[in-house]
Amino acid sequence: MKIAVTGKGGVGKTTLTALLARAAVSDDRRVFVIDADPNPNLAFALGLAESPTPLIELKALLLERLGALDSFFRLNPKVDDIPEQFAVERDGVRLLVLGGIRQGGAGCACPENTFLKSLLQHLMLERQDWIFVDFEAGLEHLGRATARGVDALLVVVNPDRASIETALRIERLAKEIGITRIHAIGNKVEDDVEAAWLRSSLPGIDFLGFVPDSRAVREAVRRSQSVISPELSARAKTILEALVHRVS
Numbered sequence: 001m002k003i004a005v006t007g008k009g010g011v012g013k014t015t016l017t018a019l020l021a022r023a024a025v026s027d028d029r030r031v032f033v034i035d036a037d038p039n040p041n042l043a044f045a046l047g048l049a050e051s052p053t054p055l056i057e058l059k060a061l062l063l064e065r066l067g068a069l070d071s072f073f074r075l076n077p078k079v080d081d082i083p084e085q086f087a088v089e090r091d092g093v094r095l096l097v098l099g100g101i102r103q104g105g106a107g108c109a110c111p112e113n114t115f116l117k118s119l120l121q122h123l124m125l126e127r128q129d130w131i132f133v134d135f136e137a138g139l140e141h142l143g144r145a146t147a148r149g150v151d152a153l154l155v156v157v158n159p160d161r162a163s164i165e166t167a168l169r170i171e172r173l174a175k176e177i178g179i180t181r182i183h184a185i186g187n188k189v190e191d192d193v194e195a196a197w198l199r200s201s202l203p204g205i206d207f208l209g210f211v212p213d214s215r216a217v218r219e220a221v222r223r224s225q226s227v228i229s230p231e232l233s234a235r236a237k238t239i240l241e242a243l244v245h246r247v248s
């Protein structure tokens with residue numbers, strides 16, 4: 001199963017990625033989580049003390065795989081050994097930190113992007129593992145080839161207008177690049193009234209579930225601990241079951 005997690009900045013993408021990945025591991029899945037945010041912090045959500053150096057900053061690796069870092073670089077670098085070699089593991093969840101994919105429009109073919117895109121394509125199209133990708137707010141970096149591998153696009157929303165607007169934009173973008181399976185998760189949702197408001201604001205998107213604003217998460221963040229609390233783990237498990245049910 002290949003899952004892309006998106007949504008407006010700050011809605012809880014990273015927190016939910018960590019929770020869902022952990023739930024998948026408890027369900028005996030082999031899991032990789034991919035931090036594709038230019039400001040990576042998935043490592044901290046998982047409870048790691050440090051975030052590994054983003055792959056994009058490992059110049060010696062890039063040079064070895066691409067042959068050159070100027071305009072003569074290889075377009076199909078070997079990447080199939082990268083996940084096992086560079087992932088950092090925490091409680092069974094294996095984390096890869098990509099680093100920011102450079103902006104520059106669809107035509108940007110710089111060596112770093114080629115490397116990251118090859119790796120994402122490998123993960124999404126050739127792997128049997130469960131892959132969760134924690135994206136930066138938008139979806140712009142998900143190329144068509146990679147999008148083909150996405151089994152489910154999860155849009156995280158809070159009960160506010162701005163995150164709804166972003167979700168609607170993501171819904172349109174996703175359809176444009178050929179992703180048809182989109183589900184929403186309501187995060188920081190206090191009660192049934194807020195949940196009902198979210199459902200009615202996004203009539204075209206199926207909700208997998210709702211997660212409350214959690215004191216345990218806020219406390220974990222303050223103490224630099226994993227955000228994976230028993231309370232939210234139970235929620236994540238239910239959401240994951242709902243997803244598996246929808247996809248199978």
Ligand SMILES: Nc1ncnc2c1ncn2[C@@H]1O[C@H](COP(=O)(O)OP(=O)(O)OP(=O)(O)O)[C@@H](O)[C@H]1O
Binds near residue numbers: 187
């Ligand atoms: N259910 C929750 N209960 C309490 N706090 C939460 C919850 N979900 C997320 N948070 C907190 O909200 C903040 C933003 O969450 P998170 O970093 O997961 O969002 P994000 O969408 O990944 O943000 P960004 O767009 O910056 O990557 C964090 O401080 C996180 O600890």
Ligand SMILES: [Mg+2]
Binds near residue numbers: 013014015134
């Ligand atoms: Mg994040």
